[in-house]
Amino acid sequence: MGFLSVIRRWALRDKMPIREIARRTGLSRNTIRKYLREGAAEATFKTPSRPSKLDPYADRLSAWLLAQTRKSRKERRTVKLMHEDLVKLGYDGSYERVAAFARAWRADRHRVEQTTGRGTFVPLVFQPGEAFQFDWSEDWATIGGERVKLQVAHTKLSHSRAFIVRAYPLQTHEMLFDAHWHAFRVFGGVPGRGVYDNMKTAVDRVGRGKQRDVNARFQSMASHYVFETEFCNPAAGWEKGQVEKSVRDARNRLWQVMPVFKDLEELNQWLEDRCVALWSETAHRELPGSIADAWEAEKSVLMALPPAFDGFVEHSKRVSPTCLITFERNRYSVPASFANWPVSLRVYPERLVIVAEGQIVCTHDRIIERSHRKPGRVIYDWRHYLAVIQRKPGALRNGAPFTEMPDIFCRLQNHMLRKPGGDREMVDILSLVLHHDESAVLRAVELALEAGVPTKTHILNLLHRLIDPKQTDHPKIDPPDALALETAPKANVDRYDDLRQAGEKRNAS
Secondary structure, three states, X not given: OHHHHHHHHHHHHOOOOHHHHHHHHOOOHHHHHHHHHHOOOOOOOOOOOOOOOOHXXXXXXXXXXXXXXXXXXXXXXXXXXXXXXXXXXXXXXXXXHHHHHHHHHHHHHHXXXXXXXXXXXXXXXXXXXXXXXXXXXXXXXXXOOEEEEEEEEEEEEOOOOOEEEEEEOOOOHHHHHHHHHHHHHHHOOEOOEEEEOOOOOOEEEEOOOOOEEEOHHHHHHHHHHOOEEEEOOOOOHHHHHHHHHHHHHHHHHHHOOOOOEOOHHHHHHHHHHHHHHHHHHOEOOOOXXXXXXXXXXXXXXXXXXXXXXXXXXXXXXXXXXXXXXXXXXXXXXXXXXXXXXXXXXXXXXXXXXXXXXXXXXXXXXXXXXXXXXXXXXXXXXXXXXHHHHHHOHHHHOOOHHHHHOOHHHHHHHHHHOOOOOHHXXXXXXXXXXXXXXXXXXXXXXXXXXXXXXXXXXXXXXXXXXXXXXXXXXXXXOOOOHHHOXXXXXXXXXXXXXXXXXXXXXXXXO
16 A cells, blocks of 8 residues: 555656656556556455355355254254265365355354344333333342352333342242232332243243233233233343343342342342332433432322232142141141141242131241252141140150140150150140140140149149139228127038038938
C-alpha cells in the first residue's frame, strides 16, 4: 500500500511522466496506467479459483457436518472420522484440506445464526399487572455448616421488574406451588398471565407449535390464582429474558455475598428481605425512579390475593404391619388402627399429612436427604403404638418407638419395670394421653416422682386433681357460740364394730 501511495504522489502531485515512474519502479507502463485509472488507494490481490480434490465431495461433507450439529456433544463424529469415510468413497486428498473445509463451514454457519437467528430480537413492552415470568436455577449455600445444592425459584413482574427469589431442596410440584404463593404474597397480588419454559412440573408433553399438555395439578393452581399460562418455544429462553437476566444477576447480588444460615427457613427470609431491599437500590431501565417506585404503581392493578392454594401432591400408600409407610427412602409411623390398610399421603414442602377416610390421621415433619449414601431414617410417634402395647404390654420394654418418649415417662418406666406387673401399669399410664392433655399427664407423673410414690393409683389421683381441682380457698367462717361442741368427738372405731355385729346379725358390711 505504501508503494502504491508513492506512485500516486509522483503522478498526481509531482506531475512525473509515466515513463520516469516506470524506470524508477521497474513496473510496466501499462500496470502504472491501470493503478492510476482505477483510482485505487490500496492494492488488492485476487486469489484465482483453483480446482480441489474435495470439490466432488463438498455437498456430502456439508450434509455430514449439518447432521452432527443435531446430535449431542458426546455423540458427534470427529472430522478425522469423516476424512476416513471420504477416503472409502474415493477421496485421495489430505486431512488438512478436510479440516479447513469444516472450519470454514462452521464459521459461515455461526455468522448466519448471529445475523438471521438468535442474534435478532424484538423489544417487548408489558402493561402494569399484565404478566410475570418464572424460572428455576441451581445454586449453592452453606446451611448448618454444610454446603448444600439448592433449587431456586425466580419470579419477576414483567412491568415493574420486581423480583423474588426462594430456595428449595427439590424442584417438585409442591415446591413450585409454594414458590408461587410466596411470590404473590410479596408482590401483593396476582398478575394476569404467567410465562414459563417447558418445565416437567408444568408440561406433561410438548406438542407442535404452542400446543402443550399441561399438568392437571399445575392447571388447578393456575385456576385457583386466576391467571393464564403461556409457555415458551423449546430452547427459546429469550422469550422470558427478564427472568433469565434475574437468574444471572442474582448470582452476583445474592449468592456470592450471602452469610451462613442455620436452616432453610432463615435463608429464605434473608433472600426475601434482600430482594425487597434491592428494589429500592435498583433503577428501572425504562421507567423513571427505582423498581420499588414502579412496583408501588403496579400493585394497585394486581388482582387481590386469594387464600393460599392447597398445593400438595397425593400418593397412595399401604401401612405396613409395623405401622409404617415409606416415602423418599424414609419411613414414618401411622396410628396402629390403620395397620395393613391403604391411606393417602399428602406431600407438602415441609410436612407430610396422612389421610384416611377423608380425615387427617397424623402429620410428620418432612425429612429430605440429598445424599443417597446415608441410610433412610425411621420417624416414630410413640403415641401411634399405644393400641398395640395395650394388647402386648411386653413390647414396651424394648419397643423402638418408645425410646423417643419424654424424659419423665422414661424415668417412670425405670421404676415401673422393676416390679411385677409394672409393664401393664406403665401401659395404663401412657394410655392416659389418649383421653387427657399430655402436659397434664406429664405433670402428674412428675409430681408422683417428686413425692417418691410412682404408682398408677397415685398418678391417677394427682391427674384428677389437676384436671378437676376443687376450691380449697374457702372463706373463713366464725360459727356462733351456740353451735360450739361441749364435748369434742373422739376417734373410736369400736362403736362401728358394735354396729356391724350387733345381735349376731350383720347389719352393715
